[in-house]
Amino acid sequence: MSQSFDAISAQLRKRHRRSARLKWTSMGALGLAGLFLVLFFADMLSKGLPAFQQAYMQVELEYSEEASRMGRAAMDPEVARLVSRTFERVIPRMIRNDPDLLGTSETRWVLANSQVDQYLKGHASKLRDNERAVVDELAEEGRVALRFNTTFFSRGDSKMAESSGILAAAVGTVMTMLVTLAISFPIGVMTAVYLEEFAPDNRLTQLIEININNLAAIPSILFGLLGLAIFINFFGVPRSSPLVGGMTLALMTLPVIIIATRTALRSVPDSIRHAAFGVGCSRWQVVRDHVLPLAMPGIMTGSIIGLAQAMGETAPLIIVGMVAFIPDVSASFTQAATVLPAQIFTWAGEPERAFVEKTAGGILVLLAILIFLNASAVILRKKFERRW
Amino acid sequence: MNRTLKGRVFKTTIVAAAVMGVVGVAQARDQIRIVGSSTVYPFASYVTEEFGAVTDYPTPVIESTGSGGGIRLFCNGVGEGTPDISNASRRIKASEVERCEENGVTDVTEVKIGSDGIVFAQSSANEALDLTLEQLFLAVAAKVPVDGELVDNPYEKWSDIDASLPDREISIYGPPSTSGTRDAFEELVMEAASEEFEEYGDEAYTEIRSDGVYIDAGENDNLIVQRLSEDTKAFGIFGYSFLVENPDALVAASIEGVEAEPEAISAGDYPIARSLFFYVKNQHAEEVPPLYDYVEMFVSEEMIGELGYLADIGLIPLPEEEREATRQKVEERTRLQVSDLD
Numbered sequence: 001m002s003q004s005f006d007a008i009s010a011q012l013r014k015r016h017r018r019s020a021r022l023k024w025t026s027m028g029a030l031g032l033a034g035l036f037l038v039l040f041f042a043d044m045l046s047k048g049l050p051a052f053q054q055a056y057m058q059v060e061l062e063y064s065e066e067a068s069r070m071g072r073a074a075m076d077p078e079v080a081r082l083v084s085r086t087f088e089r090v091i092p093r094m095i096r097n098d099p100d101l102l103g104t105s106e107t108r109w110v111l112a113n114s115q116v117d118q119y120l121k122g123h124a125s126k127l128r129d130n131e132r133a134v135v136d137e138l139a140e141e142g143r144v145a146l147r148f149n150t151t152f153f154s155r156g157d158s159k160m161a162e163s164s165g166i167l168a169a170a171v172g173t174v175m176t177m178l179v180t181l182a183i184s185f186p187i188g189v190m191t192a193v194y195l196e197e198f199a200p201d202n203r204l205t206q207l208i209e210i211n212i213n214n215l216a217a218i219p220s221i222l223f224g225l226l227g228l229a230i231f232i233n234f235f236g237v238p239r240s241s242p243l244v245g246g247m248t249l250a251l252m253t254l255p256v257i258i259i260a261t262r263t264a265l266r267s268v269p270d271s272i273r274h275a276a277f278g279v280g281c282s283r284w285q286v287v288r289d290h291v292l293p294l295a296m297p298g299i300m301t302g303s304i305i306g307l308a309q310a311m312g313e314t315a316p317l318i319i320v321g322m323v324a325f326i327p328d329v330s331a332s333f334t335q336a337a338t339v340l341p342a343q344i345f346t347w348a349g350e351p352e353r354a355f356v357e358k359t360a361g362g363i364l365v366l367l368a369i370l371i372f373l374n375a376s377a378v379i380l381r382k383k384f385e386r387r388w
Numbered sequence: 389m390n391r392t393l394k395g396r397v398f399k400t401t402i403v404a405a406a407v408m409g410v411v412g413v414a415q416a417r418d419q420i421r422i423v424g425s426s427t428v429y430p431f432a433s434y435v436t437e438e439f440g441a442v443t444d445y446p447t448p449v450i451e452s453t454g455s456g457g458g459i460r461l462f463c464n465g466v467g468e469g470t471p472d473i474s475n476a477s478r479r480i481k482a483s484e485v486e487r488c489e490e491n492g493v494t495d496v497t498e499v500k501i502g503s504d505g506i507v508f509a510q511s512s513a514n515e516a517l518d519l520t521l522e523q524l525f526l527a528v529a530a531k532v533p534v535d536g537e538l539v540d541n542p543y544e545k546w547s548d549i550d551a552s553l554p555d556r557e558i559s560i561y562g563p564p565s566t567s568g569t570r571d572a573f574e575e576l577v578m579e580a581a582s583e584e585f586e587e588y589g590d591e592a593y594t595e596i597r598s599d600g601v602y603i604d605a606g607e608n609d610n611l612i613v614q615r616l617s618e619d620t621k622a623f624g625i626f627g628y629s630f631l632v633e634n635p636d637a638l639v640a641a642s643i644e645g646v647e648a649e650p651e652a653i654s655a656g657d658y659p660i661a662r663s664l665f666f667y668v669k670n671q672h673a674e675e676v677p678p679l680y681d682y683v684e685m686f687v688s689e690e691m692i693g694e695l696g697y698l699a700d701i702g703l704i705p706l707p708e709e710e711r712e713a714t715r716q717k718v719e720e721r722t723r724l725q726v727s728d729l730d
Contacts, residue, residue, distance in 0.1 A: 093442065124636055124637075324451040325437075335419075348610065349426075349609070350610070351610065
């Protein structure tokens with residue numbers, strides 16, 4: 001008896017040790033994942049935060065006859081070399097559009113070029129020693145300074161690092177996502193409603209179900225190839241447009257929405273359906289007035305997650321031509337546009353060093369949007385979820 | 389209730405029709421469409437941005453598809469959906485011109501804009517190095533001649549190839565096989581050097597070793613640059629413009645005693661150099677009014693000249709007569725013939 005008691009307590013200790021080990025290893029796994037995340041964020045923040053500041057300098061501008069032909073002539077030559085070309089080259093146009101400017105002069109803050117910016121931030125810069133001396137002198141007088149980088153949020157891509165921004169890509173992302181949502185949400189929800197509420201359980205619907213699950217796991221680049229073959233080559237949708245990008249991503253999001261919607265519909269208890277049928281509702285009324293509203297939080301959550309996934313996608317968009325150099329904000333669904341991850345990809349390939357911080361800055365913005373989307377999915381679920 | 393439902397269906401139909409309508413409407417083509425080489429891309433996008441900023445036309449759309457991919461799109465036909473210009477980091481091939489002509493693209497002007505050198509660079513922590521094309525070839529080829537026979541590349545250290553070279557492990561980061569830089573490297577280094585060895589027979593040998601010494605570093609040249617500053621014993625193969633941007637971190641090996649410098653590359657003395665081009669579809673000139681305004685801006689002295697803006701970002705200017713010849717071609721919109729290509 002006492003022997004078997006010993007054996008039992010030994011076994012108990014062993015089992016307790018095992019669960020303690022499991023606890024520690026799983027905590028270790030979590031810690032490791034957390035560590036990677038912290039490292040990633042620290043790296044991105046340290047590289048990306050400087051992107052939100054940009055060097056500006058105060059210059060005296062003389063709108064002379066010569067400046068109306070060559071912008072550089074409006075400034076002191078020593079300073080002109082430090083000013084961004086994106087400002088300098090529009091001076092002739094400014095004078096052309098407003099002839100009263102001619103012969104006047106003014107002092108204003110303008111964008112400095114990226115070499116000045118990198119020098120002020122303490123990074124490697126190609127400024128020569130005499131140019132550095134000029135910048136140092138100006139900095140002492142308070143005529144060159146790092147300020148909040150509004151350009152980053154108000155312009156599109158540029159070859160000049162100092163004036164490149166994410167607005168064009170952000171607008172492109174919004175337009176693309178609108179198209180994706182407008183196509184994949186209704187089709188996805190309707191498909192799921194049919195499969196869950198109407199379709200008989202036979203070989204055919206089983207086959208469809210397997211294929212939908214399969215589609216959700218297909219590498220996204222294949223959807224890009226499909227988009228190229230069908231939307232661009234066959235239907236003639238303009239290449240690089242948010243329309244074709246959105247349609248392609250809709251194909252990718254569709255299975256995610258169908259699966260999420262079906263799960264949400266399935267979690268609505270049958271008693272609700274039976275009660276509705278019992279008071280004489282038609283199938284249409286049951287679905288529209290009872291089942292769909294109850295399943296909506298789950299459907300929304302699934303759709304937002306699907307959309308967030310589509311938003312971070314670049315591979316299929318390379319194929320349909322959305323990874324392109326787009327300085328202008330596009331105004332229609334058929335104009336060429338690019339999206340945030342594509343913009344990040346483009347910047348990562350630029351030889352100029354000043355683009356390193358732009359790349360990291362773009363990643364920070366994309367992460368912020370994704371966190372916002374995923375958080376709103378969680379909040380929606382928490383707020384409207386019902387348990388039976 | 390029935391009426392609101394009808395109303396909804398009606399609205400949905402209208403929205404759908406509107407979307408379809410937008411698709412069907414012909415695009416106003418004030419916007420030039422450009423595709424092609426990733427090597428030319430930084431220069432071309434500089435010019436497109438400038439073009440968008442100083443003219444009233446929209447900024448041309450430019451996609452980096454690689455030289456071969458660009459020419460394929462370019463030669464798909466004439467009209468609406470096809471690009472107006474294709475950039476290339478090599479000359480168009482006769483077979484590609486033939487395909488173009490089959491598809492109705494019969495009037496193309498070739499524009500040569502400058503040169504690009506491919507550098508073989510290392511971290512500046514190392515001492516300067518001079519290599520011959522043969523030494524470079526022996527370091528990267530899959531099979532090399534040893535005592536009159538082709539064997540799997542046995543060289544692990546530079547000093548194994550030639551006693552005068554440093555006693556350092558061979559480790560090279562380079563572009564993948566889809567890259568134009570790799571094509572040019574194979575042609576200018578591998579083909580040229582393999583002809584010097586009898587063992588390869590008449591055929592040019594371009595196979596690169598795959599035993600881990602040559603590391604495929606992806607299309608992004610920045611990655612190679614970053615790796616080199618960490619891995620100081622390694623070398624990297626990439627375009628000259630990336631060397632210009634990192635003068636403090638990198639130093640290029642001289643090849644056959646010639647330093648990778650703009651003058652040497654432009655004059656053709658530096659052995660791993662190639663010309664950069666773009667091809668203009670003249671049949672689009674009427675339909676796309678800004679087309680030749682853009683081309684003229686590109687070939688202006690302000691852009692491709694010795695003191696031009698593109699030289700600042702790493703384009704190696706052509707000698708003056710060649711720049712003149714390029715402008716002449718643009719002026720006359722000279723038609724490219726298959727017979728021009730060798």
